[in-house]
Amino acid sequence: MGEKSGTLVQLEIADGIGTIRLDRPPMNALNIQLQEELRDAAREATLDDRVRAVVIYGGPKVFAAGADIKEMAGMGYAAMAARAGELSGAFNAVARIPKPVVAAINGYALGGGCELALTADWRVAADNATLGQPEITLGVIPGAGGTQRLARLVGPARAKDIIMSGRFVKAEEALAIGLVDRVVPQDEVYTAAVELVAQYVHGPALALRAAKAAVDGGLDMDLASGLAWESQLFAGLFATADKAEGMAAFREKRKPTFTGE
Secondary structure (H helix, E strand, C coil), X not given: CEEEECCCEEEXXXXXXXXXXXXXXXXXXXXXXXXXXXXXXXXXXXXXXCCCXXXXXXXXCCCECCECHHHHHCCCHXXXXXXXXXXXXXXXXXXXXXXXXXXXXXXXXXXXXXXXXXXXXXXXXXXXXXXXXXXXXXXXXXXXXXXXXXXXXXXXXXXXXXXXXXXXXEHHHHHHHCCCCEEECHHHHHHHHHHHHHCCCCCCHHHHHHHHHHHHHHCCCCHHHHHHHHHHHHHHHHHCHHHHHHHHHHHCCCCCCCCCC
């Protein structure tokens, strides 16, 4: 196992899977230091070739219960105007990891914690998990992607309900509306998340990267632009060794051995 450690966020690497572990007890409140360490961990997970898939994990008790309200309470408009872009950028760094990413959610994923979970490709939640965007109860709105990623995931009406009411969403409802993708017992969350992305560890890394880029990029384009984007990514894969191996294996009726090249 290799690892890169910050004070509040660690990247642990084992068997091709990088676990970005939040470690700020008791609730993993997302203060500025944690946000910046999260950005660093996302960059490392992006650049380290040993990492073929990623799990975002807050530990067995809580994913992340939100921003550090004590830190934010003393900030006025000028201070937050200067900081807001960096806050959003830290979460964008996770969303842009060009590898399969799953969030493993125990306990609370609220506010910034929910926004962090939304940056992943999939979400595995404990049966006791609680998600939500309660910022409205503080007189503000989500500021790290919640209004945008939640609406794209569950639709604008459901997103407005969750954001404008500030209500909590239990695991069963979250699964029903597509906010999470799997619900498992509390002690199986991390294992289930690892199992979900383990299938990609020996896959064609460049094709997986292109698939994620095609879907995520296309969501921000009109259909014609999205189709052109897809065509460009598709054609580019014909320059890869994995394309040659995949098609040779098909013709030879064997399983391919991908190298990620």
